[in-house]
Amino acid sequence: MQLQAKYVILGLLSTRTMSGYEIKKSFEGDISFFFDASYGSVYPTLNKLEKEGLIVKTTIVQTDRPNKHEYAVTEAGKEALSDYMKGPLIEDQVRSDLTMRLYFGQKAGESEMAGWIRQGLEQHRAKLAELILLMEEHQAHMPRSTKLSLQYGIDYHQGQVNALSRLLEQLDS
Amino acid sequence: MQLQAKYVILGLLSTRTMSGYEIKKSFEGDISFFFDASYGSVYPTLNKLEKEGLIVKTTIVQTDRPNKHEYAVTEAGKEALSDYMKGPLIEDQVRSDLTMRLYFGQKAGESEMAGWIRQGLEQHRAKLAELILLMEEHQAHMPRSTKLSLQYGIDYHQGQVNALSRLLEQLDS
DNA sequence: TTCGCCATGTAAGAGGTTACATGATTTA
DNA sequence: TAAATCATGTAACCTCTTACATGGCGAA
Numbered sequence: 001m002q003l004q005a006k007y008v009i010l011g012l013l014s015t016r017t018m019s020g021y022e023i024k025k026s027f028e029g030d031i032s033f034f035f036d037a038s039y040g041s042v043y044p045t046l047n048k049l050e051k052e053g054l055i056v057k058t059t060i061v062q063t064d065r066p067n068k069h070e071y072a073v074t075e076a077g078k079e080a081l082s083d084y085m086k087g088p089l090i091e092d093q094v095r096s097d098l099t100m101r102l103y104f105g106q107k108a109g110e111s112e113m114a115g116w117i118r119q120g121l122e123q124h125r126a127k128l129a130e131l132i133l134l135m136e137e138h139q140a141h142m143p144r145s146t147k148l149s150l151q152y153g154i155d156y157h158q159g160q161v162n163a164l165s166r167l168l169e170q171l172d173s
Numbered sequence: 174m175q176l177q178a179k180y181v182i183l184g185l186l187s188t189r190t191m192s193g194y195e196i197k198k199s200f201e202g203d204i205s206f207f208f209d210a211s212y213g214s215v216y217p218t219l220n221k222l223e224k225e226g227l228i229v230k231t232t233i234v235q236t237d238r239p240n241k242h243e244y245a246v247t248e249a250g251k252e253a254l255s256d257y258m259k260g261p262l263i264e265d266q267v268r269s270d271l272t273m274r275l276y277f278g279q280k281a282g283e284s285e286m287a288g289w290i291r292q293g294l295e296q297h298r299a300k301l302a303e304l305i306l307l308m309e310e311h312q313a314h315m316p317r318s319t320k321l322s323l324q325y326g327i328d329y330h331q332g333q334v335n336a337l338s339r340l341l342e343q344l345d346s
Numbered sequence: 347t348t349c350g351c352c353a354t355g356t357a358a359g360a361g362g363t364t365a366c367a368t369g370a371t372t373t374a
Numbered sequence: 375t376a377a378a379t380c381a382t383g384t385a386a387c388c389t390c391t392t393a394c395a396t397g398g399c400g401a402a
Contacts (some may be wrong), residue, residue, distance in 0.1 A: 001391080001392090002268055002361090002390095002391085003268045003269070003273060004269045004332065004360095004361075004362095005361080005362080007273070008273055011273060011276065011277035012277075015277070018379080019380095019381075019382090020383090021225065021379095021380065021381050021382075029270065031234040031267075031279040032252070032275070033267065033272070034190075034267060034268065034269040034272035034273055035267075035268055035269075035273065036266070037230070037361095037363090038362075038363055038364080039340055039381095039382080039383080040362075040363060040364070040365090040383090040384085040385095041361075041362055041363075043382065043383055043384085044361095044362095044383085044384085045361095047251070047383095062380090062381090063371085064371065064380095065370075065371070065372095065381070066368095066378050066380060066381040066382070067379090067381080067382090067383060068368080068380085068382085069190045069382080073345065074187065076378090081277075081397070084278070085274060085278070085281055085285075089271060089274070089289055089292050089293070090270035091270075091272055091296055092267065092269045092270070092271060092272075092293070092296070093209070093266075093267070093268040093269075094206065094207060094208075094265065094266070094267050095175055095176045095207065095208055095265070095266040096176070096208075097176045097208075097262055097263035097264075097265070098238075098262060099207035099322055099325055099326070100176060100180070100181055100207055100208065101205070101258060102318055102321055103184065103204070103318065103319055103322035103323075104184035104185075104187060104188070104254075104318070104319075105258065105318045105369070106317065106318040107255070107321070108258055108318075110234070113318065113321075114336065116262055117258040119262050120262070120265070124307055131198055131199070135270060138352075143279040145275055145277070145278045145279040145281075146276055146277075146279070146285075147342055148275055148343060148344070149272055149275040149367095151275035151336075151339075151340070151343075152272055152275065152337075152340060153272070155332065155335070155336035155339070156332070156336060158337065159328070159329065159332030159333075159335075160329070160332075162328070162332075163322060163324075163328035163329060164325075165287075166324075166328070167219060167321055167324070167325060168231075170324075171268075171321070173347095174363080175363085175389090176364095177389075177390095178389080178390080179389095179390095192353075192354090193353080193354070193355090194352065194353050195355075202360060206372070210389095210390070210391090211391055211392080212353095212354080212391095213356085213390070213391055213392070213393090214353080214357090214389075216354065216355055216356085216389050217355085217356085217389095217390095218389095218390095221357095225358070228377085235352090235353090237352095237399065237400095238351090238352050238353090238398075238399070239352060239353040239397075239398075240353080241352085241354085241388075241397095242353090244355080280353090282388070313348095
C-alpha cells in the first residue's frame with residue numbers, strides 16, 4: 001500500500017482549482033518533500049477522476065498561450081478525500097540511491113563516496129532554500145496545517161543536510 | 174527513474190550469500206530506511222538475475238524446515254553492480270501519507286492531526302531503536318561504509334522524531 | 347491448539363515512467 | 375537564435391503490489 005497520485009491531486013484541488021500543468025509544478029515545488037509523479041501520471045489521473053465525478057473540468061481559452069483545463073473538486077470528491085483521511089495511515093516510503101551506494105560502497109573509493117554525498121547535499125540544500133522562500137513568501141495566507149507541514153519539510157531537508165555534512169566530516173577524518 | 178530492487182539485491186548479495194526470505198527480512202530491518210519491497214518482487218527478481226547470469230543458486234536441503242535457495246553474486250554480477258554505481262546518482266524519493274494529511278488537513282480536527290503525528294512518531298521511534306541496536310550489536314564486524322550508512326539512517330529517523338515532536342508541541346500550544 | 351516463523355512461488359492487475367508528438371510565446 | 379516556459383496528451387512498457395497457494399515446526 002502506498003500513497004497514490006489520486007489522493008494527492010484531490011488534496012491539491014481541495015485548496016484551489018488547478019490545471020494539470022500547475023499540479024505537476026506543485027509536485028516539483030512546494031510538495032516535492034512528500035510526493036512527486038510525472039505528467040504521464042497526472043493527466044490520466046485527472047481524466048479518471050473526472051469520469052468518476054470527483055472533479056469537474058472547465059476549459060479556459062487563452063490567446064497568448066495554450067488553452068488550459070482547470071479542475072475543481074466536487075462534493076463527491078471532497079467526500080472521497082475525507083473518507084481516505086479516515087482510513088489507516090500509510091507508512092512513509094523512502095527510496096534512496098545515495099544511501100544504498102554508501103551502504104554497499106566499501107569497494108568504491110572514498111573520493112567517489114564523497115562525490116555522491118556532495119551531490120546529495122546540493123540537492124537537499126536547494127530544496128531547503130526553496131521551501132524556506134515559500135514559507136517566507138506565503139506565510140500570511142496559508143492555513144495553519146499547511147504551515148506545519150511546510151515546517152516539517154524544512155526540518156526534513158535540514159536534517160538531511162546536517163546528516164550528510166557529518167558524514168563528509170567523518171570521511172575526511 | 175527510481176532505485177530498483179534488482180540493484181539493492183545485487184548489493185546485499187555482494188556482502189554475503191542470502192536466500193529470498195533473508196533478503197526480505199533485510200528489507201524490513203537493517204535496510205528499511207532506504208528500501209523495501211514485497212516477496213512478490215523479491216522472488217521474481219532473483220529468478221531474473223539468475224537467468225541473466227548475475228547470481229547463482231545453491232539449494233540447501235533442510236530437514237526441520239523448508240529447503241532454501243542461497244544465492245551468490247557472480248563476477249558478471251559484481252561488474253553489473255559496479256557499472257550501476259558508476260552511473261548517475263538517482264534523487265531520493267519520498268512518499269509520505271502523514272505529511273500529505275498534515276498539508277491538506279485543515280478540515281480534519283487538530284485531535285485527528287495529533288493522532289497521525291503520534292502514529293508517525295511511534296513508527297520512527299521503533300525504527301530508530303532497531304537501528305541503534307543493530308549498530309551496537311554489529312559495530313565490530315561492519316565495513317566502515319556500512320557503518321556510515323547506518324549512522325545516516327539513525328540520523329534520519331532521529332530527525333523525523335525531533336521534527337514530529339516539535340509539531341506536536343506547536344499543535345498543543 | 348493456535349499462532350508465528352520459516353520458506354517459496356505465481357497470476358492478475360494497479361500504478362507508474364519514458365518517450366514521443368505538438369507548438370506558440372517569452373526570455374536570455 | 376537558442377532555450378525555457380506554458381500546456382496537453384498518448385502508447386508502450388516496466389516494476390511492483392496484492393492475493394493466493396502450500397505446509398511443517400516450535401512456542402505459548
